[in-house]
Amino acid sequence: MSLAELICPAGTPAALRTAVDAGADAVYCGFQDATNARNFPGLNFTPDEMQAAVAYAHAKGTNVLLALNTYPPAGQVDLWRQAADAGARFGVDAFIVADMGVADYIARTHPQVRLHLSVQAAASSPEAIRYYCENFGVKRVVLPRILTIPEIRQIRTEIPCEIETFIFGNHGLMVEGRCSLTNYLTGQSTNMDGVCSPASDVQYQRHENGSMSSQLAGFTIDCFGAEEKAGYPTICKGRYTAPHRKEGYYAFEEPVSLNLSRLLPELIDAGVHAFKIEGRQRSKSYVRGVVTAFRKAVDDIRAGRPADMADLVALTEGQKQTQGAFETKKWR
Amino acid sequence: MTKLTLGPIAYHWSAERRRDFYARIADEAPVDEVYLGEVICSKRAPFHEADLPATIERLERAGKTVILSSLAEVMLRRERKATEDLAAMDSPEIEINNAAGLYARGKRAHRIGPFMNAYNEATIAWTAGQGATHVCLPGELPAQSIAVAAQAARGLGLGVEVQVFGRASLAVSARCYHARAHGRTKDNCQFVCEEDDDGMPLRTTDDRPILRVNGIQTQSESYVDLLPEIGQLAQHGVTHLRLMPQDVDMVAVAELFRAVADKNQALDEAEARMRQLCGDVPFSNGFYHGTAGYRRIASAAAG
Numbered sequence: 365m366s367l368a369e370l371i372c373p374a375g376t377p378a379a380l381r382t383a384v385d386a387g388a389d390a391v392y393c394g395f396q397d398a399t400n401a402r403n404f405p406g407l408n409f410t411p412d413e414m415q416a417a418v419a420y421a422h423a424k425g426t427n428v429l430l431a432l433n434t435y436p437p438a439g440q441v442d443l444w445r446q447a448a449d450a451g452a453r454f455g456v457d458a459f460i461v462a463d464m465g466v467a468d469y470i471a472r473t474h475p476q477v478r479l480h481l482s483v484q485a486a487a488s489s490p491e492a493i494r495y496y497c498e499n500f501g502v503k504r505v506v507l508p509r510i511l512t513i514p515e516i517r518q519i520r521t522e523i524p525c526e527i528e529t530f531i532f533g534n535h536g537l538m539v540e541g542r543c544s545l546t547n548y549l550t551g552q553s554t555n556m557d558g559v560c561s562p563a564s565d566v567q568y569q570r571h572e573n574g575s576m577s578s579q580l581a582g583f584t585i586d587c588f589g590a591e592e593k594a595g596y597p598t599i600c601k602g603r604y605t606a607p608h609r610k611e612g613y614y615a616f617e618e619p620v621s622l623n624l625s626r627l628l629p630e631l632i633d634a635g636v637h638a639f640k641i642e643g644r645q646r647s648k649s650y651v652r653g654v655v656t657a658f659r660k661a662v663d664d665i666r667a668g669r670p671a672d673m674a675d676l677v678a679l680t681e682g683q684k685q686t687q688g689a690f691e692t693k694k695w696r
Numbered sequence: 697m698t699k700l701t702l703g704p705i706a707y708h709w710s711a712e713r714r715r716d717f718y719a720r721i722a723d724e725a726p727v728d729e730v731y732l733g734e735v736i737c738s739k740r741a742p743f744h745e746a747d748l749p750a751t752i753e754r755l756e757r758a759g760k761t762v763i764l765s766s767l768a769e770v771m772l773r774r775e776r777k778a779t780e781d782l783a784a785m786d787s788p789e790i791e792i793n794n795a796a797g798l799y800a801r802g803k804r805a806h807r808i809g810p811f812m813n814a815y816n817e818a819t820i821a822w823t824a825g826q827g828a829t830h831v832c833l834p835g836e837l838p839a840q841s842i843a844v845a846a847q848a849a850r851g852l853g854l855g856v857e858v859q860v861f862g863r864a865s866l867a868v869s870a871r872c873y874h875a876r877a878h879g880r881t882k883d884n885c886q887f888v889c890e891e892d893d894d895g896m897p898l899r900t901t902d903d904r905p906i907l908r909v910n911g912i913q914t915q916s917e918s919y920v921d922l923l924p925e926i927g928q929l930a931q932h933g934v935t936h937l938r939l940m941p942q943d944v945d946m947v948a949v950a951e952l953f954r955a956v957a958d959k960n961q962a963l964d965e966a967e968a969r970m971r972q973l974c975g976d977v978p979f980s981n982g983f984y985h986g987t988a989g990y991r992r993i994a995s996a997a998a999g
Contacts, residue, residue: 495799556836604901
């Protein structure tokens with residue numbers, strides 16, 4: 365049986381302490397710049413905060429994984445190198461990387477620190493994963509959220525590294541690390557700037573009939589009736605019309621969250637080594653609730669007890685959730 | 697001299713249309729290099745791969761260099777096999793769009809495709825050390841980074857390519873959005889994507905055109921048009937300019953780029969002709985200018 369490590373989001377020093385105290389096996393976090401894929405205002409760590417965070421986590425036996433999982437545009441690679449150097453100095457337990465140039469730098473400069481392959485690298489086959497393992501010494505791959513459990517089980521037998529999968533939080537639709545939708549509308553890039561549907565470009569417009577539309581950079585992404593709760597305008601969760609769909613439909617995916625709590629036992633059995641909870645942009649209380657519930661669930665499963673996941677269902681945004689591709693390939 | 701290339705057809709054009717298209721490209725289009733092969737959806741490949749040898753022969757006989765492009769998404773067994781088979785070929789050249797292809801190819805010569813995310817000089821240097829001879833930069837890279845990347849690539853002896861025409865690839869997915877629009881799944885798609893030779897238009901609910909769906913791919917509504925910028929691109933060290941096949945007269949598009957690159961036609965005249973060729977489709981160059989991709993920025997060099 366795998367160790368079933370719980371990998372928890374730490375968007376701020378306070379969230380990090382919360383996740384550590386709630387029983388995270390590891391936390392993942394990033395610096396306050398474009399070197400990580402959650403480069404949002406008010407989130408992430410200064411170098412001093414990172415150093416203190418590593419000390420706090422290590423004192424409680426929790427690992428710290430530093431996300432360096434964006435793609436440096438040519439001319440700016442030094443920012444990523446400096447972030448890696450700082451992380452190594454502070455004693456982080458692993459770097460989460462996507463860019464080959466960044467992976468190569470770390471493998472040569474800080475070979476003592478583990479490399480994890482970010483979901484942003486979009487390695488979804490044994491061959492792609494082996495490429496990163498053999499060339500950069502990657503020890504763990506974070507799998508894209510597009511694989512079924514039988515497929516994960518098969519991949520596990522064909523690769524030389526650990527597998528981490530997302531189990532809870534945002535349900536990424538596009539192949540991560542290959543999406544320029546936000547840059548197309550806003551001028552800020554998910555890959556280069558670590559930005560997805562930036563709050564600075566979000567507007568909600570109330571119409572005379574009481575309905576509300578959510579907009580990104582002036583483009584209407586969704587609209588809601590007077591009695592509906594307006595969602596955040598993420599392009600891949602927007603409502604559009606097409607020649608065959610004049611009424612407007614969710615062209616990519618409904619605004620649902622990923623919740624694999626019911627599949628935990630199967631995922632553990634399939635050989636998944638670590639479970640990732642998404643949500644560095646989430647509040648401290650959210651982190652506490654989700655981490656506590658998953659800690660208990662994982663412990664129950666490992667002890668052979670039935671796990672009660674009812675609390676987690678209630679935490680899912682808008683109460684709508686999915687098991688996505690993990691449950692059935694019909695999702696595709 | 698800057699070379700013109702024709703990128704792989706992104707859409708599910710019929711075998712007959714592809715044959716006619718490439719016959720005309722071979723006879724009439726002033727492009728130097730042509731990328732063939734299915735990049736988007738592995739289910740489409742059986743419809744046209746039988747014609748590949750004849751198409752390659754036809755294009756090479758016309759003096760074009762042919763390169764075979766690999767799938768952008770590799771997950772299923774048939775996709776892994778297709779990638780492995782392509783990587784085993786000695787000729788023609790191949791362009792790799794997924795790390796699975798890099799793994800299979802080892803250190804044998806290859807080109808790095810636009811889906812490979814070669815955003816910077818460090819990654820380009822890495823790939824050059826692994827046998828890459830040529831790199832197509834990501835479509836969202838702004839001018840200043842193109843300049844740095846191109847200089848690094850040239851220093852390593854690599855060709856450097858930038859897309860200058862056609863819809864931008866904005867995202868790929870494991871899910872087929874063409875099938876979804878028709879209430880189907882990818883496994884049961886019945887190839888509805890063949891209905892949309894230039895992608896399926898999506899509009900916002902207040903009726904503003906925004907994106908195009910092409911199977912698992914999401915594209916820009918606008919055509920990238922860097923005709924005004926090709927002089928700058930050449931100065932930056934870009935060696936190859938990529939035209940993506942759209943549902944317009946691609947021979948005429950190629951002639952305009954060739955004429956402007958060779959300074960045989962005034963830019964404003966060429967732009968006016970381009971406007972006529974592409975009907976109502978908006979043009980964009982925002983990514984190049986470091987702003988929202990859909991935007992059209994008047995270039996200082998455009999005068």
